[in-house]
Every structure is written in structure tokens, then in C-alpha cells.
Amino acid sequence: MTVGLKTEEVTELALHRSTLNENVLKAEYAVRGKLYQAAVERAESGKKVIYTNVGNPHALGQKPITFMRQVLALVNYPALMEQPELASHFPKDVVERAKTYIANTPGGTGAYQDSRGNAYVRQEVADFLTERDGYPAKFEDIYLTDGASQGISLCLFLAIRGRSDGILTPVPQYPLYSASIELRNGTKCSYYLDEESGWGLSIAELERSVKEARSNGVLPRAIVIINPGNPTGQCLTVNNMEAIVRFCVREKIAILADEVYQTNVYPEGSKFVSFLKVVQDMGQEAKNCQLISFHTVSKGVVGECGRRGGFFHVHNIPEGVVEQMYKVMSTSLSANVEGMLVVGMMVNPPKVGDESYELYFKETNGILESLKRRAKMIYDAFSSMRGISCNPVEGALYCYPNVKIPAEAVEAAKKKDIAPDVLYCLELLDATGICTIPGSGFHQKEGTFHLRTTILPPEDEFEQIVKDFMDFHEGFLSKYNAAEDF
Amino acid sequence: MTVGLKTEEVTELALHRSTLNENVLKAEYAVRGKLYQAAVERAESGKKVIYTNVGNPHALGQKPITFMRQVLALVNYPALMEQPELASHFPKDVVERAKTYIANTPGGTGAYQDSRGNAYVRQEVADFLTERDGYPAKFEDIYLTDGASQGISLCLFLAIRGRSDGILTPVPQYPLYSASIELRNGTKCSYYLDEESGWGLSIAELERSVKEARSNGVLPRAIVIINPGNPTGQCLTVNNMEAIVRFCVREKIAILADEVYQTNVYPEGSKFVSFLKVVQDMGQEAKNCQLISFHTVSKGVVGECGRRGGFFHVHNIPEGVVEQMYKVMSTSLSANVEGMLVVGMMVNPPKVGDESYELYFKETNGILESLKRRAKMIYDAFSSMRGISCNPVEGALYCYPNVKIPAEAVEAAKKKDIAPDVLYCLELLDATGICTIPGSGFHQKEGTFHLRTTILPPEDEFEQIVKDFMDFHEGFLSKYNAAEDF
Structure with missing residues (x-):
């Protein structure tokens, strides 16, 4: 079996770590790196994890757009349109769109399309x-x-x-x-x-x-x-x-x-x-x-x-x-x-006048407005924390605050042979379940430390998450004896 | 605009053909190569093309398995299960399977899963x-x-x-x-x-x-x-x-x-x-x-x-x-x-006793039995043609007959700077609409010529396709003056 086979046992084998393409060995990929792995272990042990490490909105409760899912259901299983009592469940523009896609997708969703796309x-x-x-x-x-x-x-x-x-x-x-x-x-x-x-x-x-x-x-x-x-x-x-x-x-x-x-x-x-x-x-x-x-x-x-x-x-x-x-x-x-x-x-979403438009607008506008509020909330929170500074979140799904790390924490990280921001993020994960990514994964100006968090946790949990983060941060500063005016 | 820009106009540009990765330039990919492009042009001009160049069953009319499509419809749009009059349209095991997948797909089909898979x-x-x-x-x-x-x-x-x-x-x-x-x-x-x-x-x-x-x-x-x-x-x-x-x-x-x-x-x-x-x-x-x-x-x-x-x-x-x-x-x-x-x-398909099983068995067995018949038909056809020999199709979706090419055709191909089997396949496409791939795309023993065709055209069109192929083949042999005992 493969699992558990260690490098020292494998000298008789063609493929082992030391015979791989060296570019593969050198590449780093932080979004699914050390922090993510620690988070997965934590989740497997039954503890709660809030995955703010990757922009994966549905995983944090964002709902899919109904129009899209209805069309997908119909293109995959067109029999739903053939029986009137089923078809009547779907808005007219959904049925039309599904029919248009079926007519213009040679072989249907189960067939290779031209390699450049449909x-x-x-x-x-x-x-x-x-x-x-x-x-x-x-x-x-x-x-x-x-x-x-x-x-x-x-x-x-x-x-x-x-x-x-x-x-x-x-x-x-x-x-x-x-x-x-x-x-x-x-x-x-x-x-x-x-x-x-x-x-x-x-x-x-x-x-x-x-x-x-x-x-x-x-x-x-x-x-x-x-x-x-x-x-x-x-x-x-x-x-x-x-x-x-x-x-x-x-x-x-x-x-x-x-x-x-x-x-x-x-x-x-x-x-x-x-x-x-x-x-x-x-x-x-x-x-x-x-x-x-x-x-x-x-x-x-x-x-x-x-x-x-x-x-x-x-x-x-x-x-x-x-x-x-x-x-x-x-x-x-x-x-x-x-x-x-x-x-x-x-x-090419539903247009004004289409049967789906109202719901489509409500859903997409709701998500966008909520993201705007969350972008502001997270900026306000980080801006208020001692030793943290942060630019406003004008776009995208992330906040990337600059976190000053106390000298004693830098020392502690050195002993563990990890970067100071990795130490910070691991301790944050351990204390609160919040999974972020340390700035070292995104690269940063030497001597500065950051972390990336998404703005994606559900709005109704945001207050608690921010509070947990703040409590952890103060605890971290005390633990590593940051100066009062840090 | 990009379309139509020729290499000679682009010396002021960073990316042009002669500055690309040379491994990319050297790589060949025949399945979507010269024959496929000729077929696409033919189709665009309104003529019929029978795409036997790639194993793309649904594109040639093979039907999807109902069980799979029903489950996909439900996992994409679970509201279908929430209303009894809709849910009752679906077999019980379909609904159960959809619920199981939803429960075990963190964030649903719209969320990244672990990079190794769900x-x-x-x-x-x-x-x-x-x-x-x-x-x-x-x-x-x-x-x-x-x-x-x-x-x-x-x-x-x-x-x-x-x-x-x-x-x-x-x-x-x-x-x-x-x-x-x-x-x-x-x-x-x-x-x-x-x-x-x-x-x-x-x-x-x-x-x-x-x-x-x-x-x-x-x-x-x-x-x-x-x-x-x-x-x-x-x-x-x-x-x-x-x-x-x-x-x-x-x-x-x-x-x-x-x-x-x-x-x-x-x-x-x-x-x-x-x-x-x-x-x-x-x-x-x-x-x-x-x-x-x-x-x-x-x-x-x-x-x-x-x-x-x-x-x-x-x-x-x-x-x-x-x-x-x-x-x-x-x-x-x-x-x-x-x-x-x-x-x-x-x-993990439906099992004996599941509500979907009978239909599932009928569909999958029907496809497999038909493929068996088509594998034999195509082998019989090629084996009967003058100058073509062929091994039985024991498995997969293809037949790869050995086609002797008359000396005059080899000469004609040389003049056009194409391989003899490319000439054969292009003329076949032109005469019949049948799109195959020449053996040179798969590599072959020097001096031998082949083509690959899938066994996927619908069974009820098979006889006609085989007849068209035979007619073309005899015509090709005459055109290029193959000997009687070729």
C-alpha cells in the first residue's frame, strides 16, 4: 500500500521524491499549504474551522443563483421540460435558455466541445x-x-x-x-x-x-x-x-x-x-x-x-x-x-422583463451589498486593532492587513523554524478556528508581516468572528509581551 | 484585433510564434489535427460530417444514463426535492443518492473541494x-x-x-x-x-x-x-x-x-x-x-x-x-x-432492487451490446475490403485497420507535402463526410499506413456508412490505379 511508505524504503523504486522534476519540488502553493493542512486536521478532530483561506463563497454559505441552477437542472435532464406539470415549475426564460443551450451544445453537456469552447x-x-x-x-x-x-x-x-x-x-x-x-x-x-x-x-x-x-x-x-x-x-x-x-x-x-x-x-x-x-x-x-x-x-x-x-x-x-x-x-x-x-x-443573465429577473436581481444585489458591508466591517475591525494597519477593501474578496509581530513571537517562530506570520496564523487557528493564510505565502516586503483573510464568512457570524479575532490578537500580544504602545 | 494578424506584422510584439516555448511548437496532437480542422470547415459550409475522429459518444447520439442525469438535476437544484409533486417524479434511489451527495459535498457542487477530490x-x-x-x-x-x-x-x-x-x-x-x-x-x-x-x-x-x-x-x-x-x-x-x-x-x-x-x-x-x-x-x-x-x-x-x-x-x-x-x-x-x-x-451504480436498477441495466446493457455488434460489423467490413487488413476489435471504441496505399497515391501525397494516409483520410472526408484520423497521428511502423475510426456512429446508420466507405475505397484504388490483386 502507498500510504505510509517513507522515502528511505524506496530506493528500489523509479519514482521517489529525490527523482522528481525539480521545478515541482521548488514550487510553493500557500493557499493549500501548512495552514490549510492544520485546519483540515483540526476539522477532522471534530473542531470547528472557519475557512477564510480561500475565496470559496458557497463553502461559507453563499447561495447559488437560482436562475443558473434551474437552467443546469434542465440541460442535464431535459425530461423535466417535457411534462407540463414539471415544466410549469420553471420560469419561462429558464426553459427558453435551457432549450437554447441544448440546441447549441452539440451532443449536450455530456459531449466534448471544440477545444476552444462551445x-x-x-x-x-x-x-x-x-x-x-x-x-x-x-x-x-x-x-x-x-x-x-x-x-x-x-x-x-x-x-x-x-x-x-x-x-x-x-x-x-x-x-x-x-x-x-x-x-x-x-x-x-x-x-x-x-x-x-x-x-x-x-x-x-x-x-x-x-x-x-x-x-x-x-x-x-x-x-x-x-x-x-x-x-x-x-x-x-x-x-x-x-x-x-x-x-x-x-x-x-x-x-x-x-x-x-x-x-x-x-x-x-x-x-x-x-x-x-x-x-x-x-x-x-x-x-x-x-x-x-x-x-x-x-x-x-x-x-x-x-x-x-x-x-x-x-x-x-x-x-x-x-x-x-x-x-x-x-x-x-x-x-x-x-x-x-x-x-x-x-x-448573459436574465434581463429586465424576463420572468427570472426579479429574483436574479434580488439574489445578486443582496450578495453584492452584503459583500460591501463585510468589506467595510473587516476594514474597520483591523484598523481598530493595536499593531495592525490595513488598507480599505476596494475590491475582490480579501483583506490583507499588516500585522506587527512582537519580538518575542519572532524569536519563538525562529525556534520552531517557521515564519513569524505562520506562527501568528497557526495560533489564531488554534485559538479561534479561523483559517487564514500568512503573508509569506503571498510574498511581502522583507520585515513586514501580513495575513490574508476572505470577507466571505456569513454576515450574521461576522461580529462573533471579529470579536474572537480581536480577543486572540490581544492575547497574542500579551503572551509575547508586546509593548503597551505597540 | 487578433484574428488575421500574421507573423510578419508582429516583430514589435513580445509574443509571436518564433518566441514561444519550443516544446509547444514541437508537440503534435492529431485527434484535433489537420483532419479535424478540415472536417470543421466542411461542417461550417453546411455539409454533413460524421465525426469518428474522437471517442465522443454523446456527440454521435449515444444517450446519457438517466440515473446520472436525474441525480445531477437534483444536486444542482435541490428545490426539486422539496415539493412532493416534483419529487415524486424521481425514483426513490435517485432522491436518496442526491441527498447523500449533497450531505457529503461541502458547499455543494458550486464549491471547490479538497484538491485531491471529494x-x-x-x-x-x-x-x-x-x-x-x-x-x-x-x-x-x-x-x-x-x-x-x-x-x-x-x-x-x-x-x-x-x-x-x-x-x-x-x-x-x-x-x-x-x-x-x-x-x-x-x-x-x-x-x-x-x-x-x-x-x-x-x-x-x-x-x-x-x-x-x-x-x-x-x-x-x-x-x-x-x-x-x-x-x-x-x-x-x-x-x-x-x-x-x-x-x-x-x-x-x-x-x-x-x-x-x-x-x-x-x-x-x-x-x-x-x-x-x-x-x-x-x-x-x-x-x-x-x-x-x-x-x-x-x-x-x-x-x-x-x-x-x-x-x-x-x-x-x-x-x-x-x-x-x-x-x-x-x-x-x-x-x-x-x-x-x-x-x-x-x-457505484444502482443495485438490483433499487427503483432505478431496471432502467439503468436496460440502458447500459443496450449500449454495451450495441457496441459489441458495431465492433464486429466494422471488423467484418474492413476485413472484406481489398488492400485493407484489420485485427478484431476486442475492446475500446476504435478500429485501426492497415490500409495499403497505391504507389500513385503515395506519389500524389508527396507532391502535396502530406503523408499518404493523410491524403487517404482527406479524400475519404471529402467524398463521404466520414472524419477519421490517419495512422501517422498515432505513429506506425515505417512503410505501413493506417487510420483510426471509432465504432460510435449510431447502429442504424452503420450500414450506410460502411457502404459509403467501401465505395470510396474502391474509387480511391481506381483513381490511383491500384493493381487488381492489390
Whole structure:
């Protein structure tokens, strides 16, 4: 049996740890790392765990959108539409949508689709982009994937030829990027977001990073920009985006725009602006800007993480590259078909006048308004804690406070051979059941410590969670003898 | 806009064809290659295409299993169970199964599960393996994936460190393997199946291949065995499997057993035997055999390709390796959840006495019996054609006949800079709409030509398809002046 077999017993075997691909061994992935494993053990021992380590809304009680689930039920089991007494249970637009999807999904949800995705849904996405940005988008430029991660991973794979190819990546960053770059044998070129200016992205810092890369013999090929930010929650201004585009054109760097949180924008009156719009608004000046944009059904107000639905859009990517994308996607034949349909419903929801519209609006607006309140509550809570500072959560699903760690705790962590923020998060988990991720998993400026928590716990438990967190924090400061004015 | 941008216009861009990862450029993937693209163009121009290029049963009219679709409808939209007049439409065991899955899927189908897969379904798979092989299987050794391809790709990625790592791969082979090995920068070490002995797998040939690899400085790390064979349709004997295991233990080569066609075994009285059973039956002699076995919901009688459900089972794989698998799987967070549930239903279908059983049996048995008839029909047809020879289709979903190509056709192909079997398949497509894949995509012994067709077209269209094929074939032989006794 496999379980329990230790490395020292396996010298007679072909596959053991020391004979694996070294890029695999080097890659780190914090979202499912030490903290998550400790949390799983805790849960298995029967204790409560509040999983704020990953943006997994349904796991924390967010309800699915009824319209989507009704359509899925019908496309999977169309017999429900054939008997009037059953069909009458479903709103008319749900039945129509299900019929439209069935008619436009060759072989149904059980059949591989074209490796680029179902053509009807790709057109729905194109229509959505056209309406969102005010420029005509083409379905041929859209690829449907198993979640956004698959597309990101594919693009990095194509772009990276080896260690001397660099990908500019923010610090802090979502660990998918550092892990994928490592797995693909590329070089991560960090650019630091400026915590003091609300996690601002400065062109001077990009220039510094590119210069450093080049002086190390590394060619920066692409830049990852997460907007709204993960884990930082900031939203870029249009001015800033224009400056980034100019920089990328000048330096011949392609933009990978992770815009999976585009619906999660919270400040009153603010609106998400895509890189695709900015680039097109800039016209001639940005004509050499290469841009690949990613979106998903896992976040926003849909939160259908388990569907693994996503898409990417290519702008100014030559046919020779697109052909290769198609070929690599072909080796896994097809993304899952329901994920594609959920993408379609996300970008083409019920409209005013449709029978489902009222409920759809109530559900999605309810989720968005509640997320806004929770974003504020969590910011207020962290801002009030001794030794913790925090930027407002403008977007996405996370808060990334800066936590000062007392010297004695730093010492204690050192003895245990773990990072100080790992110690903090482990003790938080142990005391309260709240599972967060230490900043070291997202990378951070040397000497600073952070943690990432989602804003996803249910609103009615929020007060208690915040109270537990505060109690723990005060206890932690006392335990490690933080100064009064810490 | 992207569409239409040619390579010569893009020297100002970071990403163009000549700056891509060279392993991507080198990889070939025939299942969605030249023939498929020609077929898509044909379909777009309004002409009929019979897609026998890929094992995609529902696309050719195979019906989904009602039990599975009913359960999926309920888990996606549980409100159907809350109203008695709706719930009464569903068999009792369907409702029970849906409730069980809902209770055991944290957050529901819309939530990421553990990256190794939902624990309840992993246990269902373990129970299935235990019953199938007569040895206790553990859920910890089972990983749920987006189709079998994802697991195969993962294992190759871990095992391959670079060009000097070799993977033994059959010729002919399923092109996922050659493509994945190329994408991972490894070396494919071919071993030839013997067409004359019914695509037999001889140990002498494995020894030859290993010797050749070593003399080229390549270390064979793992062997891919597809049983039942794809595209060849042969089933290995237990004696042969034991000899393979002995060989692999002796040579320190891990076995990757692609057993996705385990339900598709056709000769009267024959039964699939897994490598996992053979290895365990061999006891002490095979104690150092490392085995990873793959299965899917896409084939068999289920044919739910669009779900992307699959699993792999690790045997004798040390913890240090398993941890790395888990880490890499974590970077894509979770396979899609419905794919997992369909895996569960495939391995744990309705039992005698369950309300759904009768229909389930009728549907699955009907599909299997029809596949058996079609396997025989296609074999009979090819065997009767001048210049074509063919082994019986013992298993899987394909027939891989050997097609002699007249000298003038070989010449014509040369002029068009395509392989002779590509010419044959393109002309077949053009004349009949039948989309096959030329043998060059699966690799073949030099100087021989083949094509792969699935046995999936609907039974009532089979006669016509076979007739069209025969007519085309005779026409092709005349056109290129084949000798009378060809």
C-alpha cells in the first residue's frame, strides 16, 4: 500500500521524491499549504474551522443563483421540460435558455466541445465584452477554460522558454503565479505594490524590476496584473492603467490581466474598468499592446468555484500563437461543458422583463451589498486593532492587513523554524478556528508581516468572528509581551 | 484585433510564434489535427460530417444514463426535492443518492473541494476497486481529476526532469502521450505493438526499446500501457501483464496503466483484468512495482466526455511523491465537482432492487451490446475490403485497420507535402463526410499506413456508412490505379 511508505524504503523504486522534476519540488502553493493542512486536521478532530483561506463563497454559505441552477437542472435532464406539470415549475426564460443551450451544445453537456469552447457561449462572452467596453469583441478571440487558472497556466506555459524568460509579478501576489512560473521553469520578476499608497502600482517600480531582470540576463516577457487586487483588494485608476500600457508597449511586455474580481468593486460610485477598454481607448499609442484578459465564474456574485468555468480573451495576439494555444488546449480535449454554460449565464443573465429577473436581481444585489458591508466591517475591525494597519477593501474578496509581530513571537517562530506570520496564523487557528493564510505565502516586503483573510464568512457570524479575532490578537500580544504602545 | 494578424506584422510584439516555448511548437496532437480542422470547415459550409475522429459518444447520439442525469438535476437544484409533486417524479434511489451527495459535498457542487477530490466519492472509488480486484483499496490512494488526461499529464510532469528522462510509449499510441511528453520536455521511447499477432506486446520489444534508450543516454522512468488498447483495441492477457510487471520491476520502471476502456471489452466471456489486480496477485515478486492506474467517465457505457470526470489510483508510490502530486493539483484548486459525482455514480451504480436498477441495466446493457455488434460489423467490413487488413476489435471504441496505399497515391501525397494516409483520410472526408484520423497521428511502423475510426456512429446508420466507405475505397484504388490483386 502507498500510504505510509517513507522515502528511505524506496530506493528500489523509479519514482521517489529525490527523482522528481525539480521545478515541482521548488514550487510553493500557500493557499493549500501548512495552514490549510492544520485546519483540515483540526476539522477532522471534530473542531470547528472557519475557512477564510480561500475565496470559496458557497463553502461559507453563499447561495447559488437560482436562475443558473434551474437552467443546469434542465440541460442535464431535459425530461423535466417535457411534462407540463414539471415544466410549469420553471420560469419561462429558464426553459427558453435551457432549450437554447441544448440546441447549441452539440451532443449536450455530456459531449466534448471544440477545444476552444462551445461557440454559442463564446459569442455570449463576445457580446458581453462589447457591451462592457464599448468596442466590438469577436468570439474567435475568446477561449473557454476550466476556471481562470487553466488559461493563466496555459499562457505562462507558452510564453516561458526557460529560466531566462521572466514574468513580472506583483508582491504581494496570488500564489498561482509564483507556483506556475516555477513549475514552468521561468523566472519570477517581482514588482512591489506600495502599501503606504493603498497598494499603488508605480511605473518607477516596474522600471526598477525590469532593469534588475535585464541585468541578471532575464528577459521580461509578460506582466501579471491582478485588478482588483488579490490579496490586496485595491482597484487601479485609469491613469495608472494607461501608464502601465505605455510602459509595456515601450518595453515589449505582454499584459496578463487577471480581472476575475471585476464584479467585486465596492466603493460607492466606482466602476470596474478593464484593460481591454483602456487599451482600445488609447488607440494608435497602444497598437502594439498585447493583452490577455482572464475571467471566471468562481468569484463575483456567482461564486460557482466547483464548476471550473472561466474564459480568456486575446487582444493583438498573432495567429501563430493562437494556433499553439488551440493545440495545447486540444491535448485535454475540452473544458467541462457545464462550466462553459455557467460562463454564458454569468455574462448573459436574465434581463429586465424576463420572468427570472426579479429574483436574479434580488439574489445578486443582496450578495453584492452584503459583500460591501463585510468589506467595510473587516476594514474597520483591523484598523481598530493595536499593531495592525490595513488598507480599505476596494475590491475582490480579501483583506490583507499588516500585522506587527512582537519580538518575542519572532524569536519563538525562529525556534520552531517557521515564519513569524505562520506562527501568528497557526495560533489564531488554534485559538479561534479561523483559517487564514500568512503573508509569506503571498510574498511581502522583507520585515513586514501580513495575513490574508476572505470577507466571505456569513454576515450574521461576522461580529462573533471579529470579536474572537480581536480577543486572540490581544492575547497574542500579551503572551509575547508586546509593548503597551505597540 | 487578433484574428488575421500574421507573423510578419508582429516583430514589435513580445509574443509571436518564433518566441514561444519550443516544446509547444514541437508537440503534435492529431485527434484535433489537420483532419479535424478540415472536417470543421466542411461542417461550417453546411455539409454533413460524421465525426469518428474522437471517442465522443454523446456527440454521435449515444444517450446519457438517466440515473446520472436525474441525480445531477437534483444536486444542482435541490428545490426539486422539496415539493412532493416534483419529487415524486424521481425514483426513490435517485432522491436518496442526491441527498447523500449533497450531505457529503461541502458547499455543494458550486464549491471547490479538497484538491485531491471529494472524500465521499474517493471512498466510492475505493469500494469499487476493492470489489473489482478483490484487494482492499484505500481512499487516500485515489485522486479525482478533470478527466483522465489531467491525471496522466500530472504524472508525466512529475516524472520527467528533462530530455534524458524517457517514457516508454506504445506505437501506435494515443497522441495525448507523445504530446504530453514533448510538452514536458521528455523523451518518448517507442515500443512497437506487433500487428501480426493481434497488436501483441512482447517483452523482447520492451527490452529492445529500453536498451536503445539507455544507449542514447536516456533513462526510461515509466511505461505507458493502454489496455484495452487505443487505437488498437487489443486486450492484454494476464500472462502478458505478469511478464510486463516482472520486466518493470527488474528495470525499475513505473507503470502508467491507462485503463479508461475497462468497461469496453467485447469478446464473449472475456473480462477486464486490471494491472492493480495482477500486481497484487503476484505478491512478493511484484512488491517493488510502482503502478498508477487511470480511469474516466468519458468512455465505457457512460460516455460523459463533457463532464471531465476521472480518477487515478497510486500503488506503491511513496509519500514524498504523493505530497508533490497534491501540491501541483492544489495550484488548480479543485477538479470540477459534477465530474467527481459522475465518477461516483459510474463506480457505484444502482443495485438490483433499487427503483432505478431496471432502467439503468436496460440502458447500459443496450449500449454495451450495441457496441459489441458495431465492433464486429466494422471488423467484418474492413476485413472484406481489398488492400485493407484489420485485427478484431476486442475492446475500446476504435478500429485501426492497415490500409495499403497505391504507389500513385503515395506519389500524389508527396507532391502535396502530406503523408499518404493523410491524403487517404482527406479524400475519404471529402467524398463521404466520414472524419477519421490517419495512422501517422498515432505513429506506425515505417512503410505501413493506417487510420483510426471509432465504432460510435449510431447502429442504424452503420450500414450506410460502411457502404459509403467501401465505395470510396474502391474509387480511391481506381483513381490511383491500384493493381487488381492489390
